[in-house]
Amino acid sequence: MIIKPMVRNNICINAHPDGCAAEVRLQAQRVKSFRERLKNSGANGKTAPKPLHALVIGCSTGYGLASRLTAAFGYGAETVGFSYEKEPLASKPATPGWYFNREFDRLAAAEGLFSTTFSEIDAFSHAAKQKAIEVAKERGFSYDLIIYSLASPVRIDPDTGTMYRSVIKPIGRQYVGRSLDVFTGKISEASIQPATDEEVAETVKVMGGEDWQLWITALDQAKVLTQGAITLAYSYIGPSFSWPIYRDGTIGQAKLHLEKTAQDLTANFQPKNGLKAYVSINKAVVTRASAVIPIIPLYISTLFKVMKERNIHEDCVDQMIRLFSERLYMKGISKIPTDTEGRIRIDDLEMGGSVQTEVSARLASVDESNLYTLSDPAGFKNDFLRAHGFEVPGVDYGREVTSFE
Numbered sequence: 001m002i003i004k005p006m007v008r009n010n011i012c013i014n015a016h017p018d019g020c021a022a023e024v025r026l027q028a029q030r031v032k033s034f035r036e037r038l039k040n041s042g043a044n045g046k047t048a049p050k051p052l053h054a055l056v057i058g059c060s061t062g063y064g065l066a067s068r069l070t071a072a073f074g075y076g077a078e079t080v081g082f083s084y085e086k087e088p089l090a091s092k093p094a095t096p097g098w099y100f101n102r103e104f105d106r107l108a109a110a111e112g113l114f115s116t117t118f119s120e121i122d123a124f125s126h127a128a129k130q131k132a133i134e135v136a137k138e139r140g141f142s143y144d145l146i147i148y149s150l151a152s153p154v155r156i157d158p159d160t161g162t163m164y165r166s167v168i169k170p171i172g173r174q175y176v177g178r179s180l181d182v183f184t185g186k187i188s189e190a191s192i193q194p195a196t197d198e199e200v201a202e203t204v205k206v207m208g209g210e211d212w213q214l215w216i217t218a219l220d221q222a223k224v225l226t227q228g229a230i231t232l233a234y235s236y237i238g239p240s241f242s243w244p245i246y247r248d249g250t251i252g253q254a255k256l257h258l259e260k261t262a263q264d265l266t267a268n269f270q271p272k273n274g275l276k277a278y279v280s281i282n283k284a285v286v287t288r289a290s291a292v293i294p295i296i297p298l299y300i301s302t303l304f305k306v307m308k309e310r311n312i313h314e315d316c317v318d319q320m321i322r323l324f325s326e327r328l329y330m331k332g333i334s335k336i337p338t339d340t341e342g343r344i345r346i347d348d349l350e351m352g353g354s355v356q357t358e359v360s361a362r363l364a365s366v367d368e369s370n371l372y373t374l375s376d377p378a379g380f381k382n383d384f385l386r387a388h389g390f391e392v393p394g395v396d397y398g399r400e401v402t403s404f405e
């Protein structure tokens with residue numbers, strides 16, 4: 001069969017096995033080119049700081065995948081990954097991350113790099129933490145880098161069995177924003193009613209720092225944290241006009257909890273084992289979820305246009321290369337650079353004054369008639385499709401796929 005993307009309302013419900021594998025190979029290749037640049041600059045010598053054993057929770061797509069690729073193929077780290085993907089059925093392809101994980105493991109093995117992936121496990125469970133501990137003990141290593149990159153709509157509390165749901169809603173008042181269908185170029189108005197107190201609390205329970213804390217505590221108790229390990233979780237701030245739906249909304253409350261958790265983790269564990277926990281504020285990129293939040297596709301498309309015009313556009317891989325090489329592992333720098341709140345900032349290019357001024361001006365005048373001049377919905381669409389293995393350069397999409405394996 002020939003597999004074509006099945007997209008409804010900015011959601012893609014299938015994936016292309018060959019395209020997903022090719023996408024990971026292309027991303028890995030870019031990271032390997034970075035490794036060569038690092039080598040040539042002399043910044044990766046024996047004494048240079050680098051990750052040796054990285055645990056990536058949420059490793060299969062988006063920022064988690066890019067983090068893992070950078071740790072492994074940029075710095076030679078052994079990696080253990082966790083994700084919640086669906087395997088293929090006879091009648092249905094797997095979710096994209098399942099193919100991404102498989103190709104990652106194949107590429108790592110080809111380089112003689114240890115990697116192991118738990119593709120279909122609930123990272124919120126106690127069992128997942130035990131698996132990470134078992135791998136470290138069996139291999140005789142401890143983790144020096146723990147990346148927490150989950151984005152999930154639900155969490156089952158591992159002690160009570162209660163299921164919590166996260167929602168993206170404003171707090172206190174209705175949000176009305178423009179929604180862009182990047183496939184048709186249609187702009188419409190979308191409104192979202194404010195969250196109830198219960199929805200706010202549930203979103204914090206799912207996307208806040210409680211589970212991150214459980215992970216670090218479990219790893220510490222099992223003595224599989226290296227002295228001086230670093231742990232990171234990812235967040236987003238974005239421009240003030242998006243705050244009613246993001247930073248000041250339900251998800252923003254969860255992100256504040258994540259920031260508080262980073263401070264608590266450092267305060268609790270640093271005196272004992274030197275652990276430092278950070279929230280890294282990353283740039284807006286296209287991932288599977290970003291297409292469904294009102295205003296975000298229009299904002300990201302316009303941001304891409306402006307950043308591409310200025311040659312400062314970045315995707316997940318560019319962001320993670322910069323995070324590792326210019327924040328986490330800089331030779332001769334003992335302190336990771338942060339803002340006054342202790343957060344790592346790699347959203348600096350997005351949030352730069354002149355970029356934001358230009359994006360705001362364009363958003364004030366963009367409509368369906370000038371969309372493709374002022375904004376870059378095609379770039380958004382391409383990134384979105386590539387996140388599902390479609391429109392990946394070099395892939396023969398005319399090839400009959402006989403199995404979803």
Ligand SMILES: NC(=O)c1ccc[n+]([C@@H]2O[C@H](COP(=O)([O-])OP(=O)(O)OC[C@H]3O[C@@H](n4cnc5c(N)ncnc54)[C@H](O)[C@@H]3O)[C@@H](O)[C@H]2O)c1
Pocket residue numbers: 057058059060061062063064082083084085097121122123124149150151152153233234235236281282283284285286287288289290
């Ligand atoms: N996308 C953006 O523009 C953006 C910007 C800044 C920060 N961030 C943050 O980065 C983090 C990762 O987001 P992303 O956009 O890369 O998301 P994503 O959807 O691409 O990746 C989420 C990962 O979490 C995994 N996952 C979800 N539920 C799980 C579960 N129960 N058990 C195990 N794994 C599970 C998925 O399998 C996947 O690997 C989030 O905290 C997000 O808020 C995203």
